[in-house]
Amino acid sequence: MKLFAAAMLALASATAVAQADRFDKVVIKTTQLTPSLYMLEGEGGNIGVSAGDDGVFVIDDQFAPLTERILAAIKKISDKPVRFVLNTHWHFDHTGGNENLGKNGVVIVAQDNVYKRLAVKTPIEFFKADYGPTPRAGLPVMTFRDTITFHLNGEEATALHVPNAHTDGDTIIRFRSANVVHMGDTYFNGLYPFIDTGTNGSVKGVIAAVDRVLALTDDTSKIIPGHGPLSNKAELQAYREMLIKVNANVDALVKAKKTLAQVIAAKPTRDFDAKWGNGFLKPDQFVEIVYNSAVAGQKKK
Numbered sequence: 594m595k596l597f598a599a600a601m602l603a604l605a606s607a608t609a610v611a612q613a614d615r616f617d618k619v620v621i622k623t624t625q626l627t628p629s630l631y632m633l634e635g636e637g638g639n640i641g642v643s644a645g646d647d648g649v650f651v652i653d654d655q656f657a658p659l660t661e662r663i664l665a666a667i668k669k670i671s672d673k674p675v676r677f678v679l680n681t682h683w684h685f686d687h688t689g690g691n692e693n694l695g696k697n698g699v700v701i702v703a704q705d706n707v708y709k710r711l712a713v714k715t716p717i718e719f720f721k722a723d724y725g726p727t728p729r730a731g732l733p734v735m736t737f738r739d740t741i742t743f744h745l746n747g748e749e750a751t752a753l754h755v756p757n758a759h760t761d762g763d764t765i766i767r768f769r770s771a772n773v774v775h776m777g778d779t780y781f782n783g784l785y786p787f788i789d790t791g792t793n794g795s796v797k798g799v800i801a802a803v804d805r806v807l808a809l810t811d812d813t814s815k816i817i818p819g820h821g822p823l824s825n826k827a828e829l830q831a832y833r834e835m836l837i838k839v840n841a842n843v844d845a846l847v848k849a850k851k852t853l854a855q856v857i858a859a860k861p862t863r864d865f866d867a868k869w870g871n872g873f874l875k876p877d878q879f880v881e882i883v884y885n886s887a888v889a890g891q892k893k894k
Contacts, residue, residue: 616636616658616659619635619636619662621633621635621663621665621666622634622635623669623670626823627768627815629643629644629747629748630748630773631644631670636655636659637656637659637686638653638655638684638778638820640652640653640654640663642670643745643750644667644671644673645671645673647745647746648674648677648745648746649670649671649673650677650678650746651677651678651679652678652679652681652775652777652817653678653680653681653687653777654678654687654690654693654694655686656686657689657690657693659689660694675694675699676700677699677700677701677745678690678691678694678700679701679702679743679764679766680701680703680733681763681764681775681777681819682704682760682777682778683760683762684717684724684760684778685724687777687819688711691731692728692730692731695730695732701731701734702733703735703736703762703764704736704764705737705738705762706760706761707764708732708733710725710792712725712732713725717791717792718790718791719787737754738754739753739754740752749768749770750766750769751766752764756798757794757795758794758798758802759777759779759798759799759802761792761794763777763778763802764777765777765805765806767809771815772810772813772814773817774809774815774816776802776806776819779802779803779806780802780806780816780818780832781819781821782818782820782821782824782828783869784820784869784870784872784873784874785862785869785874785876786799786874786879787882788882788883790882790889795886795890796836796882797886797890799836800837800840803832803833804833806829807830807833810826812825812827816828821872835868835869838864838865839865839883840883840886842861842862843856846861847884847891856884857880861883862876863876
């Protein structure tokens with residue numbers, strides 16, 4: 594499956610030429626959600642777009658080699674300029690286009706910790722690889738601690754920081770009138786999620802982020818996940834139930850002083866693998882992430 598795997602392949606790629614070659618066949622798919630809101634899918638994190646008389650507001654921007662194709666897709670939606678891009682977190686499959694957009698005068702906005710991560714060389718410990726620092730043109734020029742609201746295109750779009758979830762800088766964006774929420778990588782629809790415990794992400798934080806969105810949505814809500822197809826409240830609830838049960842299974846084994854190898858051997862995800870285990874992360878890898886999160890949580894107590 595492509596999705597988040599593309600991000601890790603991009604990090605491992607030896608040259609920019611090789612990266613460009615790999616993106617040659619990527620097509621940007623556009624799905625209209627409301628008269629002014631759209632979801633764009635390509636390679637990397639799903640993109641949200643608000644377009645109207647006030648201009649274009651973009652949520653995440655995938656990889657640098659895709660910028661022109663993303664902008665071309667947006668041009669089919671609106672002839673207005675892109676004014677803002679909001680990064681849901683620091684990972685490069687969501688921020689790779691920042692520099693291209695920043696050089697074109699687009700205002701980049703993100704939670705405070707996203708700036709801190711992008712401004713320096715930051716490791717993704719689980720994959721034993723480093724990323725960055727991002728060139729100055731690709732850094733957010735506006736940051737916020739807890740929340741910021743955009744009043745554009747007849748919509749009130751509120752960005753809410755959800756702490757220590759997928760990373761320590763995650764943002765969910767709620768379009769109140771349209772009843773649409775973009776969750777970034779706090780939600781992987783239909784696959785086990787990658788949680789970056791190396792930059793203070795945690796399973797419990799992801800669950801808390803999901804609970805926050807569940808409280809803001811209803812059965813008619815449209816939910817854009819960081820990866821996977823467009824979703825809804827019922828599917829998000831199923832995702833929550835999987836996270837709760839797997840976390841409880843692993844947590845019990847950690848409290849019993851089981852080693853990582855023993856926890857993996859116990860197959861704590863077995864009841865969910867058929868549905869969730871066919872994506873980028875295989876069951877044993879997801880168990881390792883949940884184990885690392887549980888161990889980190891116990892150390893903080």
